[in-house]
Amino acid sequence: MMKENFLIKIGLTMDIHKKKEKDFLVITVKGRLDALTAPDLEKDLLETIAGGELRLLLDFSDLQYISSAGLRSLLLLAKKLKSAQGEILFSSLQGPVAEVFKISGFYSIFKIFDSLQDAYQN
Amino acid sequence: MPILAEIVLPAKLEHLPVFLKTLIQCARDQGFSAKRINDIELVVEEVLVNISNYAYPGKDGEVKVVCRMDQPGCLIIEILDSGFPFNPLDQEDPDVTADIGERKIGGLGVFLMKTLMDEVYYQRLEKKNILTLVVHNK
Numbered sequence: 001m002m003k004e005n006f007l008i009k010i011g012l013t014m015d016i017h018k019k020k021e022k023d024f025l026v027i028t029v030k031g032r033l034d035a036l037t038a039p040d041l042e043k044d045l046l047e048t049i050a051g052g053e054l055r056l057l058l059d060f061s062d063l064q065y066i067s068s069a070g071l072r073s074l075l076l077l078a079k080k081l082k083s084a085q086g087e088i089l090f091s092s093l094q095g096p097v098a099e100v101f102k103i104s105g106f107y108s109i110f111k112i113f114d115s116l117q118d119a120y121q122n
Numbered sequence: 123m124p125i126l127a128e129i130v131l132p133a134k135l136e137h138l139p140v141f142l143k144t145l146i147q148c149a150r151d152q153g154f155s156a157k158r159i160n161d162i163e164l165v166v167e168e169v170l171v172n173i174s175n176y177a178y179p180g181k182d183g184e185v186k187v188v189c190r191m192d193q194p195g196c197l198i199i200e201i202l203d204s205g206f207p208f209n210p211l212d213q214e215d216p217d218v219t220a221d222i223g224e225r226k227i228g229g230l231g232v233f234l235m236k237t238l239m240d241e242v243y244y245q246r247l248e249k250k251n252i253l254t255l256v257v258h259n260k
Binding site: 034035036065067068069071072075076078079082095096099100103104105108109110 | 135138139156157160163164167168171218219220221222223225227228230231233234237238
């Protein structure tokens, strides 16, 4: 509890919200996806996938930071979905996150949209 | 070279925010751009996570981070541990063009470090791993 309060105070946390939209599960990830928070997202979404949701759209409009630990979790989830004939899509990447995606070659392996509307239309 | 910050803490993941906050403050004070501050965060997180997870198998140990100003607009960040010898620069770069089936899930952190820092040096001295990052403001 103490640790959590401390992290909130210095703004180093992550929030996840999910909603069903068309045939996607839209997952809004806010804050930071780093070594401290990526395990939570990974666990949550592995359960979601195990529960039968195979089309995930990750909304990163409020994601401020992603580190290699976050990238690792996304690759793991993508592999899991691929083997289940599912799909992972991304939308609304902000500057620092887009930059890391570029360097890591994620633009050539993932479908990435400028906005949620663009993603729905595809 | 003036020392801007020096922190020694147990090599545990829970201390990551303290190290990062301190370095972010140093970089901000030196007028670094938001982009370069983000780069520093990414790289230091990677190094500290590796140390927390692998440097001291089965025992406790410490990690020390020293931030110096080399010249205006240039920071030198030294990260030291007394754990298992490990040179991250020996790691092979991941194939960032491989498709999702063939992609390895690890290895991106060190690749980001090599890509984003201006210079990176590794030394093993007096049973210590010393990683030196040189970062210019851009």
